[in-house]
Structure formats: C-alpha cells, structure tokens
Amino acid sequence: MNYRMESDSIGTLEIPEDAYYGVQSYRGMLNFPITGTKLHPDFINNLAKIKKAAALTNEAAGKLERRKAEAIIQACDEITEGKLHDAFIVDAIQGGAGTSANMNANEVIANRALEILGYKKGDYSHLHPNDHVNMAQSTNDVIPTAGKLTVLDLLEPLEKELKRLEKAFLDKSKEFDSVLKMGRTQLEDAVPMRLGQSFHAYASVTHRDIERIHASRKEMYVVNLGGTAIGSAINVPEQYLHQIVPTLSELTGYPVEQAEDLFDATENLDGFVNVSNALKTCGVNLSKICNDLRLLGSGPKTGFGEINLPAKQNGSSIMPGKVNPVIPEVVTQVAYQVAGANTTITMAAEAGQMELNAFEPVIFYNLFGSIAALTGAVQTLTDNCVTGITANEKRCRELLEASVGIVTALNPYIGYKKSAEIAKKSLKTGISVRELVLQEKILSKEEMDVILNPYKMTSPANELKEAVNS
Incomplete structure (x- = not known):
C-alpha cells in the first residue's frame, strides 16, 4: 500500500494514499476504539448538508472562491447520495465533543473536492479541511x-x-x-x-x-x-x-x-x-x-x-x-x-x-x-x-359468568354490606351471584336482568339507572 504523509499540531502520520480521510480522522479512529459502531448514516448525511450550506453561504458572502465552493458542494452532494460513507472511520462515541466526527467530514469533503479540482488527496494547499470546508464553523455548532x-x-x-x-x-x-x-x-x-x-x-x-x-x-x-x-x-x-x-x-x-x-x-x-x-x-x-x-x-x-x-x-x-x-x-x-x-x-x-x-x-x-x-x-x-x-x-364469557365481580353493580340497590355477603357466599358455595340474589328474594328477576346485564354494566352509570327506572 502506498501512503501520503499528513501533519497536524500533534505530529505527522502516514495515511493510505487513496484514503479520503486525513490525519485528524485517523487519530480519532486510533484514540477511540470504543463501540465498533461508526457514525450513523443519517448523521453523516446531515454533516454534509451543513457543510454544503456553509459553502453556499460563504461563497455568497464573498469569502469562498466559487470553484472551491462548487467542489465542496459536489462532494457534499455525493455524500448525501450515500457515497464515501466508508471514509467516515471514527467511532460513534468519542472524546472531544465530536471534533473527530467534524474533522472526519471536513477531511473527506476536502479530499474529494481536491479530486474534483484536479489535485491529489492531501494536497491541502489548494483546499483545506479547516480553512475552507470548516470556514465560519466550529465543532461546537x-x-x-x-x-x-x-x-x-x-x-x-x-x-x-x-x-x-x-x-x-x-x-x-x-x-x-x-x-x-x-x-x-x-x-x-x-x-x-x-x-x-x-x-x-x-x-x-x-x-x-x-x-x-x-x-x-x-x-x-x-x-x-x-x-x-x-x-x-x-x-x-x-x-x-x-x-x-x-x-x-x-x-x-x-x-x-x-x-x-x-x-x-x-x-x-x-x-x-x-x-x-x-x-x-x-x-x-x-x-x-x-x-x-x-x-x-x-x-x-x-x-x-x-x-x-x-x-x-x-x-x-x-x-x-x-x-x-x-x-x-x-x-x-x-x-x-x-x-x-x-x-x-x-x-x-x-x-x-x-x-x-x-x-x-x-x-x-x-x-x-x-x-x-x-x-x-x-x-x-x-x-x-x-x-x-x-x-x-367463549372463554371471556365463561370467566365473566363465574366471577363474583358483577356483584359490584348491586351496590346502589342493596348496599355494600349485603353485596359483600352475597360475594362471599358465592365464592364459598359456588352458586352464582344471580342465583343467590334470586334465592334470597332480594331483587326480582326483571330487576336482575337489567342490573346484571354485563353489556349495560360497561356503560356509564347514568345510562344504567335510566334503564332500571324504565
């Protein structure tokens, strides 16, 4: 493999000649072998959109040459199309508030832009990751x-x-x-x-x-x-x-x-x-x-x-x-x-x-x-x-009819104490609530048909009272 030499404030490193990433991305990869998970693809695309917006705005402000801005914009468009994602090599979790991720984007975009302009990757004298791609920006925004x-x-x-x-x-x-x-x-x-x-x-x-x-x-x-x-x-x-x-x-x-x-x-x-x-x-x-x-x-x-x-x-x-x-x-x-x-x-x-x-x-x-x-x-x-x-x-109906829970509906008509007695007796004897109430002649069959109508019991109380009164 052929290499190119790149330098930053820390020193100089060999970078694969064909790599779109640069020295700062490579340091980030070496420093943060944390999860084995790279940056989210949507996050990479949004980094590229921000860099494109910055290039457009800097060019409009007269701070970035048109040819450089156009090369940066083309590189950003390629990234949002799904290209060059394999050049984003830093781990998703990293120190430095995301500086490695930001510089990974800056370097990939810069090196692809250099190619578009006819220069070699790493020849940052013509277009620089920090000075041009990152112009008017910080990792922190x-x-x-x-x-x-x-x-x-x-x-x-x-x-x-x-x-x-x-x-x-x-x-x-x-x-x-x-x-x-x-x-x-x-x-x-x-x-x-x-x-x-x-x-x-x-x-x-x-x-x-x-x-x-x-x-x-x-x-x-x-x-x-x-x-x-x-x-x-x-x-x-x-x-x-x-x-x-x-x-x-x-x-x-x-x-x-x-x-x-x-x-x-x-x-x-x-x-x-x-x-x-x-x-x-x-x-x-x-x-x-x-x-x-x-x-x-x-x-x-x-x-x-x-x-x-x-x-x-x-x-x-x-x-x-x-x-x-x-x-x-x-x-x-x-x-x-x-x-x-x-x-x-x-x-x-x-x-x-x-x-x-x-x-x-x-x-x-x-x-x-x-x-x-x-x-x-x-x-x-x-x-x-x-x-x-x-x-x-069928199972729902079986459990419903076997339950003493329906005794709650009797409260307004026979009182809590009597309702509780019926419930306990039903549990002890196995006789249904309806049968016990009728046996003890507490309420009539007609009253029971209305009060213990399960469908009506699932409606608001005022609807049930109106039904009983009628």
Whole structure:
C-alpha cells in the first residue's frame, strides 16, 4: 500500500494514499476504539448538508472562491447520495465533543473536492479541511446541529409506525366491541367490560405518545449554527451569521431557526433530554400494553386465554408445540433499553460544564439507537401481533359468568354490606351471584336482568339507572 504523509499540531502520520480521510480522522479512529459502531448514516448525511450550506453561504458572502465552493458542494452532494460513507472511520462515541466526527467530514469533503479540482488527496494547499470546508464553523455548532437534524429524520418513521399502531388498536376495539369480559384490578376480578374498551384504551395512550413525541420535535428546530465555539460567533462574517440557518432550512426542508441565545444553545442540551423522555414514556406505555397482551393471551389451557396472539415461531427447543408471545416480549426488552439509554442521555446532558457540553457523542449514540429500536419494535408489534389478534369470546364469557365481580353493580340497590355477603357466599358455595340474589328474594328477576346485564354494566352509570327506572 502506498501512503501520503499528513501533519497536524500533534505530529505527522502516514495515511493510505487513496484514503479520503486525513490525519485528524485517523487519530480519532486510533484514540477511540470504543463501540465498533461508526457514525450513523443519517448523521453523516446531515454533516454534509451543513457543510454544503456553509459553502453556499460563504461563497455568497464573498469569502469562498466559487470553484472551491462548487467542489465542496459536489462532494457534499455525493455524500448525501450515500457515497464515501466508508471514509467516515471514527467511532460513534468519542472524546472531544465530536471534533473527530467534524474533522472526519471536513477531511473527506476536502479530499474529494481536491479530486474534483484536479489535485491529489492531501494536497491541502489548494483546499483545506479547516480553512475552507470548516470556514465560519466550529465543532461546537456543527455537531449539535447535525444531531438535531438526525433526530428529526429518525422521528418521522417512528411517528408513522405509531400512527399505524394506533389505527390497529382502533380497528381491534371495533372488532371486539361486543365481546364481554371481566375487568381486573391488581390481577383480581373487578367489574365487567368490553374487550373493545381495552383496545380503545391502548389506542388512546398510543395517541398521547404520538402527540408527546411530535411536540418534542419543536426544540430540535432551534439550532446554534453560526455561534461557532461558544456562541459568540467568533470568526463569522455578518452575512454568514444571518444566512447560514435559512440556507440550511432550504436544503433540509425543516423549519430550522437560529437560537436567540447562541450561548444557551451551545452549552445546554435539554432538548435532547426532552426527546429522550418522550421516547422513554412511549416505551413504558408500549411495555405495559404488551404485558397485558401476554396475560390476556396466556395459556393455552392454564392461563387467561381471553385473546389469541398470532403464533410466529416455535417457543421451545425441548417442549414440542410450545408457542411463546415473542413479539410482546421483544417490545418490552426495547422499552428497557430505551429507559436505560434515557438515564445515560440525562446524565450526559447534566455533565456539561460552562460554555460547552462535551458529551454529545454518547447522547447521540443512545438517542439515535432508541429511536431506531422503538421504530422497529412498533412496526413488529403492529404487523406481527396486533393485527392478527383474535378474541376467545367463549372463554371471556365463561370467566365473566363465574366471577363474583358483577356483584359490584348491586351496590346502589342493596348496599355494600349485603353485596359483600352475597360475594362471599358465592365464592364459598359456588352458586352464582344471580342465583343467590334470586334465592334470597332480594331483587326480582326483571330487576336482575337489567342490573346484571354485563353489556349495560360497561356503560356509564347514568345510562344504567335510566334503564332500571324504565
């Protein structure tokens, strides 16, 4: 292999002659062998979009020669098309507040631009990674801006999948509207309800998660690009300062705006914590739903067995015929992962000092991963579980009629004490609540038919009283 020599303030290193990365990227790769995971592809693309916006703005401000700007822009376009990604060699988690990631982008773009201009890679006297590609920028405004753009990119498919899940729950709520079952509190019999009401509740909480996640996007639109090192906009021409964000907005299609307080936007990362909190809450809700589905579908002979989950794969290597609720299980595991990542993101945001937070790389590593994992979890929950759920109506009816929970409906008519006596006697003797009430002539059959009508008991109390009075 042939090499070229590149130097930085630390010293000189041999770089493969054909490499698009340079000495600073290579040092970053050597210094941070942390996760084995490279920069997220969307993050790389957003770095390129920022560099393109900067080249356009610097050229318009008269600070960057047109031919150099055009070469940088072409290189950036190639990156956003998916080319040159293999030249981004630094680990996703790195020290230096993301300087290695920023310089990796600067060097790749510079070397490809040099090729476009007819020069050799590494011949930075003609076009330099810092002086030209990174003109009027700092790692400290480029990296958080790229992070916010990437969050926006990743949230779109997540919101789409959550909307599909909400619709799937709503469809099941209609399908199961006439299926009567026993509601439970603290895993004990409570009062009757419709199975469709359970699934409507799942749709409702999913809708809140959609709204919560969508609202968190608002803070991602506010960027500190133009603030450079600490928010003071040092080395930034006035025209660039005012035009860089509108240019980026035009390139990305997002309504990004420059923060009013660039110092605040540079040193504080609470917006990312807000997004992570919304993701954690979503994960918690999804896991609760999946716990319900596993319980409702437990069995097939010794569990609740009120619903049937789709059989997706063998459940055991030793027990023939066993089928496990693998889809709800994996969603719950994702919820745990997201909750753990949320703790990391929270502590990393808290760890910022003075005018900069150096821990954005670990925030992005966890945040991007959380969004991607939730997106996959929601997709498989919808397609491989919820849409295929069926109701075991016979089993629901058996458990409902065998339960003493319906005695709660007698409270307004015979009082709590007498209702409790009936419940205890029913449990002891095995005689149903209805039969005991009729035997003791507490209420008439006609009254019982109205009061203990399970379907009516699933409606608001005023509707039931009106039915009794009529």
